[in-house]
Amino acid sequence: MLKKRKAKTLRILVCNDDGIDAPGIYVLVQELKKIGTVTVVAPDKQQSAVGHAITMSYPLRMKEFRKDGKFFGYAVQGTPADCVKLAVRAILKRKPDLVVSGINHGSNTAISIIYSGTVSAATEGTILGIPSIAASVTTYGKVDFRFAAKFVRKLALRVVKKGLPDRTLLNVNIPPLKETDIRGVLVTRQGRSIWNDTFDTRRDPGNKEYFWLTGGLDEADIDLEFDQAAVRKDYISISPIQYDLTDYAMMDVLKRWNLNDLIH
Amino acid sequence: MLKKRKAKTLRILVCNDDGIDAPGIYVLVQELKKIGTVTVVAPDKQQSAVGHAITMSYPLRMKEFRKDGKFFGYAVQGTPADCVKLAVRAILKRKPDLVVSGINHGSNTAISIIYSGTVSAATEGTILGIPSIAASVTTYGKVDFRFAAKFVRKLALRVVKKGLPDRTLLNVNIPPLKETDIRGVLVTRQGRSIWNDTFDTRRDPGNKEYFWLTGGLDEADIDLEFDQAAVRKDYISISPIQYDLTDYAMMDVLKRWNLNDLIH
Numbered sequence: 001m002l003k004k005r006k007a008k009t010l011r012i013l014v015c016n017d018d019g020i021d022a023p024g025i026y027v028l029v030q031e032l033k034k035i036g037t038v039t040v041v042a043p044d045k046q047q048s049a050v051g052h053a054i055t056m057s058y059p060l061r062m063k064e065f066r067k068d069g070k071f072f073g074y075a076v077q078g079t080p081a082d083c084v085k086l087a088v089r090a091i092l093k094r095k096p097d098l099v100v101s102g103i104n105h106g107s108n109t110a111i112s113i114i115y116s117g118t119v120s121a122a123t124e125g126t127i128l129g130i131p132s133i134a135a136s137v138t139t140y141g142k143v144d145f146r147f148a149a150k151f152v153r154k155l156a157l158r159v160v161k162k163g164l165p166d167r168t169l170l171n172v173n174i175p176p177l178k179e180t181d182i183r184g185v186l187v188t189r190q191g192r193s194i195w196n197d198t199f200d201t202r203r204d205p206g207n208k209e210y211f212w213l214t215g216g217l218d219e220a221d222i223d224l225e226f227d228q229a230a231v232r233k234d235y236i237s238i239s240p241i242q243y244d245l246t247d248y249a250m251m252d253v254l255k256r257w258n259l260n261d262l263i264h
Numbered sequence: 265m266l267k268k269r270k271a272k273t274l275r276i277l278v279c280n281d282d283g284i285d286a287p288g289i290y291v292l293v294q295e296l297k298k299i300g301t302v303t304v305v306a307p308d309k310q311q312s313a314v315g316h317a318i319t320m321s322y323p324l325r326m327k328e329f330r331k332d333g334k335f336f337g338y339a340v341q342g343t344p345a346d347c348v349k350l351a352v353r354a355i356l357k358r359k360p361d362l363v364v365s366g367i368n369h370g371s372n373t374a375i376s377i378i379y380s381g382t383v384s385a386a387t388e389g390t391i392l393g394i395p396s397i398a399a400s401v402t403t404y405g406k407v408d409f410r411f412a413a414k415f416v417r418k419l420a421l422r423v424v425k426k427g428l429p430d431r432t433l434l435n436v437n438i439p440p441l442k443e444t445d446i447r448g449v450l451v452t453r454q455g456r457s458i459w460n461d462t463f464d465t466r467r468d469p470g471n472k473e474y475f476w477l478t479g480g481l482d483e484a485d486i487d488l489e490f491d492q493a494a495v496r497k498d499y500i501s502i503s504p505i506q507y508d509l510t511d512y513a514m515m516d517v518l519k520r521w522n523l524n525d526l527i528h
Contacts (some may be wrong), residue, residue: 026270048320049319049320050314050315051318051345052316052378054313054315054379055316056312059466059476060474060476061474062473062475064426067426089462089463090459111391114387115318115345116507120315155523155526158523159472162521165511165513168511170518173277179528184524185523185524187519188515189508190508191508194391196493197353199349199350199353200352209324209325209326210324211323211325211354213318213319213324213349215418238518238523240515240517241349241509241510241511242509242514243509245377245454245505245506246454246503247429247432247505247506250429250432250451251451251503251504253504254451254502254504257422259419259449259500260449262415262422262449263448263449264443
């Protein structure tokens with residue numbers, strides 16, 4: 001019972017980038033309520049591919065959002081990173097024990113991680129000193145989030161028990177399969193697949209040209225050590241990620257470039 | 265002469281996040297024209313702190329932008345990353361030899377790198393296989409970009425001569441000083457200073473609450489190995505950065521977490 005009470009005292013902040021009315025966040029919140037007190041602070045509308053954007057030039061506004069006639073959370077006119085900042089710095093009285101972002105409808109693997117609002121919310125949690133998880137189901141098609149949400153609940157407890165390093169979060173990608181069809185969990189690294197972007201060039205009714213981004217992920221990752229390969233092979237992928245972007249090996253190379261010559 | 269002709273054949277794509285009409289990009293373009301053919305594709309308005317956002321839900325529109333009565337470049341209703349993607353995938357006939365993003369008015373050091381539109385444009389160049397440089401002058405006050413632009417021109421030539429690794433770009437921060445007051449160039453790593461965000465809570469004329477993000481960088485970086493410390497001590501900081509966010513050390517730890525237990 002002590003254990004149960006202890007778990008129940010967990011304070012969990014939930015965010016996403018699909019918007020506060022998305023099914024993925026709803027199913028996630030139902031699961032996380034089993035292990036703690038959940039506060040939802042999420043964008044009022046879809047914010048996919050916003051990267052780690054924050055809002056500085058405009059004020060943020062926030063509304064209480066109701067679902068099925070009950071208070072569900074705070075809807076913010078802002079980005080996922082805005083939501084987490086606002087929650088931690090202005091809404092919550094105490095720093096939460098955990099930030100969970102998701103469950104995103106669509107993969108956040110390989111290069112997509114750097115465009116991902118889902119990951120950025122969890123990154124912001126990490127920056128603010130809170131263990132954080134980003135979770136996605138790897139399909140854009142119709143999806144049942146229940147297995148993924150259960151998995152994330154169990155992973156959240158594991159994270160609370162084990163802890164995470166100061167500047168590291170977990171990026172979890174779950175295939176849209178039944179529990180019995182999942183082949184296992186793999187600890188992975190960020191894949192190297194990039195988007196083969198193309199722009200669809202069109203003309204509006206006034207004959208003005210516009211461009212629409214399209215294209216898919218080039219599947220460059222074959223080895224199961226990569227997140228994108230793992231999910232394609234029906235594994236749950238968990239990548240520890242961090243936000244020190246320094247290329248340490250290249251520092252030594254650059255030191256031999258005689259860069260002081262460039263000043264004069 | 266051959267050398268000069270060779271340099272002149274450089275094709276350089278210039279972007280920024282302060283907007284195509286910002287002084288920093290204008291001064292940069294004047295310098296880069298001395299070494300190559302410059303194409304400017306930049307946001308039509310300020311896009312600071314947009315992170316690595318891209319526009320997928322809306323089409324992109326583009327206009328020719330004139331400065332002093334002459335064609336200066338293409339102004340895109342989009343983010344810095346959008347601009348680079350659109351330039352490389354739809355506007356330019358050939359892939360450019362170099363992407364230069366900036367010159368930003370304000371630092372892009374430490375944690376700010378992950379929020380930075382300036383860096384994201386250069387990152388997008390790198391993703392697309394083009395050696396890329398992000399450049400910033402480290403003040404929000406009044407600034408003369410000329411020394412910084414000259415430095416970036418010389419650095420650009422050095423980058424073309426030496427090359428960069430496939431997934432690495434250079435993030436350059438230049439103090440707002442005269443050439444003679446610059447103490448040197450340091451090769452640095454991303455600092456660990458974060459923002460001590462606070463939200464200014466206000467009420468609008470209709471008595472509705474709104475929040476405005478404010479606060480400054482906590483100066484946690486003392487050692488000159490960090491970008492933020494270097495620029496504060498009047499050095500030009502050059503950090504090689506990359507976008508594989510994997511925390512490799514943590515992968516080994518996670519493999520001992522028995523994560524397969526969490527499926528059932």
